[in-house]
Amino acid sequence: MVLAPLAALAVATLSACGGASAGAEGGGSATKTIGVSVADQKSLFYVAAVQGMQAEAKAKGYELKVTSANNNSTQQVSQVNDLLTQNVGALIFISQDSTAASAGVRAANQADVPLIAVDQKPESGDGELATYIATDSVKAAKQLCEWMFQQMGGSGNIAILHGVLGSTAEIQRTQGCQEALKENPNIKVVAEQTANWDETQAFQATQNILTANPDLKAVFGESDAMGLGAAKAAKQAGRTDLISVGIDGFPTMFDGISQGLTQATMAQQPYKMGQIAVDNAIAYIEGKGDSVPKEQYQDTVLITKDNVASEDVTTFYGPNAKSQG
Incomplete structure (x- = not known):
């Protein structure tokens, strides 16, 4: 069974800030805030991924704004649009389904916010991803x-x-x-x-x-x-x-x-994927996005x-x- 600390992760907007505040840094347009939209926080995969994001963001001095759609596509699209109005420097996106994926990517592209897709990938033609991180x-x-x-x-x-x-x-x-x-x-x-x-x-x-x-x-x-x-x-x-x-x-x-x-x-390896997603988001925020691969498939282990x-x-x-x- 899963112990309470894993299963009882709060799903409202969460802060993983290590002393940094949102907003412009160093006089530039970059913000030290990363938006995160996940399909739910019931799946242990998504819970672990968010925990990996939180740990990495805290270690790197970045703030996370995390929302969960509770497996509702319409709700997730609304949450993505809301996050994009909050001056996030990048968006990490675990979509509920293809409908939410397409709308979310389009919205991020229109807002000129780099989007890091995790686990679910929009079909070709639905927009541009900064990178895609997933299991093969x-x-x-x-x-x-x-x-x-x-x-x-x-x-x-x-x-x-x-x-x-x-x-x-x-x-x-x-x-x-x-x-x-x-x-x-x-x-x-x-x-x-x-x-x-x-x-x-x-x-x-x-x-x-x-x-x-x-x-x-x-x-x-x-x-x-x-x-x-x-x-x-x-x-x-x-x-x-x-x-x-x-x-x-x-x-x-x-x-x-x-x-x-x-x-x-x-x-x-969802915890690792969450860490990678935050590192990639930071790379884009800090103007180093060219170093991020477009696709990052993680291996599994047969148990x-x-x-x-x-x-x-x-x-x-x-x-x-x-x-x-």
């Missing part, structure tokens, strides 16, 4: 599905639980598993449902899938929350043999693997029963991330 989700999903197929002995029926349709992670994770499926013709997808990254929705979807497909061997959850939901549904149905996997590396998933509830995850005890979850989700395992 295609690679991660392909590796995870290949591992899952090996555990199945190379044949059998699987189900796929999709995240929010049209989001960058959902598209890329679907693509990665599809690439693995092409190389494993004896693996059959017998059910696909959308569970929107949510454990409860995944639990309910898996209950229905297991009823219709009693010979199901495995579930690929495109996130840890969905992988956990699938595993809990399988346990309730007496299907402790069902293989359930996810992508994230949540502390709760580390626990699930340690306890034998779930079998694998691809651990992301299974073989290495879960030796891998430290705080490496991925920051010093406040703890597991009970």
